[in-house]
Amino acid sequence: MPPDDLEIQSTQKVLVSQQEQESQSHDGLEGWRAQQKFRHNIDEQLQKPGPVKTAFERLCAAGCDAKELRGSLHSLAHYPLKRSRRAYTSKDARKLKAVLTKLDSVAKDLRRLSSELRLRLMRRGLGLDAVKVDSIANSIRERVESSIFKNMSQYTASQKLPFLVRKVKDKTGKPHFAELATLFGAAYQQPDFSEDELKMRFHREMKQRNKLAARWRAESSQEKNTDPV
Secondary structure (H helix, E strand, O other), X not given: OOOOHHHHHHHHHHHHHHHHHHHHHHHHHHHHHHHHHHHHHHHHHHHOOOHHHHXXXXXXXXXXXXXXXXXXXXXXXXXXXXXXXXXXOHHHHHHHHXXXXXXXHHHHHHHHHHHHOOOHHHHHHHHHHHHHHHHHHHHHHHHHHOHHHHOOEOOOHXXXXXXXXXXXXXXXXXXXXXXXXXXXXXXXXXXXXXXXXXXXXXXXXXXHHHHHHHHHHHHHHHHHHHXXX
């Protein structure tokens, strides 16, 4: 069965988790302080009278859980408000292809030795090893050639938007773009962040996500059709 949107989300969440771990290890204490400052800024604006607090209270009155919504805003600390970069680059692909070349060579050498050696048990063992190396190489090859990974990018704030919008819509029945734009702008200290800009980012991300889902399903269908019966 072709993967659905939940499977795509699951894969993306794995990338998110990996990116958060990389962020923590690379930035260390400085990065942690920046994230704490980000969250403190959000909490500060949620407590004082103004448009941010009003937008937050409107969403809670409409059905959002205050603690959960606050947590979602805090999680934005991991996602910069900038253009996304590819998570899997052509340079990465070249490195993996170099590994594949080595693995193919190893499998070939094992097969050659399995036919040359006199000891039967040794020949059989080497033949099985060659099959194992082939299996590893094929697994890597599938990932190298997959259009899914080629089109995945590192998480940014824009890619977090569909999760926020869906969460709010599930709780309230409506996406509440205006209120989310206010909270989004407050989180990134951009008070002029508009509802139109949020909608543009949201629809652009959903278009990219739907394109990714279509490619995923097409690729899965093609694999199913080529599988031996």
